[in-house]
């Protein structure tokens with residue numbers, strides 16, 4: 466069964482003066498997914514998210530959100546979207562209660578509705594104890610939760626987050642990822658940009674890898690890893706000399722590692738390749754002191770794509 470995408474970008478191009486930030490880009494985001502746009506600095510992530518969020522106009526091509534064209538029907542499209550921007554745009558002197566209430570006023574909610582919505586969102590993100598503290602005194606993680614709460618005031622079906630965990634410490638990031646997953650489990654679609662491979666791996670149901678304004682790969686994390694990554698066999702030998710001898714004589718392609726006594730081999734499921742690798746390992750000079758097989762990672766995906 467196919468469902469209509471919540472976001473569909475077609476032949477999307479954005480040129481800033483002479484700089485082509487997006488180049489004939491195509492993208493489909495399915496409802497209910499956690500869709501991560503992954504790319505280095507300058508890949509075009511913010512530009513893409515801002516066009517989808519109706520904040521920028523493309524040079525050519527189009528984006529539809531929930532079927533509404535973001536240029537011709539920005540109000541209709543915008544009603545479906547909650548945006549948590551990249552930079553911290555919160556007023557440092559306001560309290561979380563005031564920040565949320567201000568957003569509710571901007572959306573035209575009545576007083577009773579505003580009070581209820583503010584209270585519910587403070588509860589949802591465990592922000593109750595900070596309700597009357599000034600934003601300037603809150604931790605980075607708490608501010609990011611408040612950013613997310615602001616994006617949710619309008620009860621959007623699509624939440625867009627631009628590099629949401631930049632600057633957070635590891636525990637705050639894990640906590641924030643849990644909030645995002647919980648939010649998504651209620652059916653909200655998440656569209657997230659990041660340059661962090663680990664974040665993409667933890668969060669994404671779908672990933673689009675962006676490079677120089679183009680989608681160079683798209684799929685589930687598992688599919689992307691399978692597509693470009695082979696498993697890696699790591700072997701520790703008792704001496705550096707034994708590992709050097711294996712590397713120089715290897716026919717299956719053992720490579721040296723930073724650790725002098727360690728060698729690595731990219732390995733596939735092909736039975737003949739496996740047999741050849743095992744034959745070489747069994748003939749190794751010296752003792753094998755460690756053996757480890759690791760699954761392909763998103764790092765492998767990135768390295769493979771960067772080499773093309």
Ligand SMILES: Nc1ncnc2c1ncn2[C@@H]1O[C@H](COP(=O)(O)OP(=O)(O)OP(=O)(O)O)[C@@H](O)[C@H]1O
Nearest residue numbers: 481484486504505506507508509510511512513660
């Ligand atoms: N307002 C602008 N005027 C001119 N060039 C811009 C503008 N905004 C972005 N660019 C350029 O467009 C390209 C894409 O930028 P964008 O901010 O979309 O990338 P990004 O992947 O979000 O990068 P980052 O991770 O650093 O935020 C970059 O080369 C950037 O310098």
